[in-house]
Amino acid sequence: MIKYFLMNLLLSAIWVALTGSMYYTNFLFGFMLGFFVLWIMNRNELDQRYFYRVPKIISFIFYFLYQVIKANIQVAFDVVTPKYFFKPGIVRYPLNASTDFEINLLSTMLSLTPGTLIIDISDDKKTIYIHVMYLTDPETFVRQTKTGLERRLLAILR
Known part of the structure; x- marks a missing residue:
């Protein structure tokens, strides 16, 4: 579970770096986007907590x-x-x-x-x-x- 959280934070930081705007709303959007990407990638995994x-x-x-x-x-x-x-x-x-x-x-x-x-x-x-x-x-x-x-x-x- 910690692994997914850290990957989600990393994806959010990458999103902020790619967009070039360091606002908390942009970070939250990147976090939600990263959560969605991780969810799509790990739908078949056993650990879905x-x-x-x-x-x-x-x-x-x-x-x-x-x-x-x-x-x-x-x-x-x-x-x-x-x-x-x-x-x-x-x-x-x-x-x-x-x-x-x-x-x-x-x-x-x-x-x-x-x-x-x-x-x-x-x-x-x-x-x-x-x-x-x-x-x-x-x-x-x-x-x-x-x-x-x-x-x-x-x-x-x-």
Whole structure:
């Protein structure tokens, strides 16, 4: 998988050198073009993980940016208005993530979104305790996080 990523970066750099314009949009276009060329060349290979993970990673980045922007707007609106809309609470979140790396990455992503903070991880690594600033329903929060952030993150890592 690393081999395909490095070849994709090389093809993107070659594209930038051939076109002569060093802009990030041109580099991204070269990366997409290189991804397509590699995909066409390796359709019959057994190891296709790279070609499935790159679209998932891009989708995850856009989903996470959307969640961060939405949470920032919610917190900023609450700070600017004279009335407070937050309803803080602590949620017991059961984990689907099993390895230390998956748990660490999930907890970091949850802590990066404004309004959530990881309080503790249980000793058996099956539960995370999360402080949520805008908690209307704990079950809804757990369901949305499981079907959104955790599912997408585990699809990339596994």
